[in-house]
Amino acid sequence: MRIEKITHNKKQYLDLLLLADEQEAMIDRYLAAGDMFALYDDDLKSVCVVVAIDGDTCELKNIATNKKYQGKGYAKALIKFISDFYKNDYKTMIVGTGEVPTILSFYESCGFEKSYRIKNFFTDNYDHPMLEEGIQLIDMVYLKKDL
Numbered sequence: 001m002r003i004e005k006i007t008h009n010k011k012q013y014l015d016l017l018l019l020a021d022e023q024e025a026m027i028d029r030y031l032a033a034g035d036m037f038a039l040y041d042d043d044l045k046s047v048c049v050v051v052a053i054d055g056d057t058c059e060l061k062n063i064a065t066n067k068k069y070q071g072k073g074y075a076k077a078l079i080k081f082i083s084d085f086y087k088n089d090y091k092t093m094i095v096g097t098g099e100v101p102t103i104l105s106f107y108e109s110c111g112f113e114k115s116y117r118i119k120n121f122f123t124d125n126y127d128h129p130m131l132e133e134g135i136q137l138i139d140m141v142y143l144k145k146d147l
Helices: 010-020 024-028 074-086 101-109 121-125
Strands: 002-006 035-041 043-052 057-065 092-097 113-118 140-146
Touching (some): 010 024, 010 043, 010 057, 035 074, 043 074, 074 101, 092 101, 101 140
Parallel strands (some): 057 092
Antiparallel strands (some): 002 035, 035 043, 043 057, 092 140, 113 140
């Protein structure tokens, strides 16, 4: 398994990024400014994008694993890598997601804890109803972890 920082042609990973954030216009808001990492295990398994919020905090804006490799620990390995990568630069990493029990428990298993929410984020910022595991996403739930 190897993880590479992607510095050029980040849009080539758009199909994978769209698994985690299904509106390209929203991805365009953070992709250029963010650091992108790709995890390979023979072939591409997962990608993520991390953006600086301020001098103390960075945000995991997107993390996605190819559907056929989900549930095999690749996203968790990528989160461990970026947590180690950023621990000397930031005190805290945050991540925002919909209120879906399996996703929230995944992030909690990676050391995140619930922090705050932004009411109506998904209904105010996306041009169509967002559904995940049959649940309509309305509020953005933020989780944080100390690095």
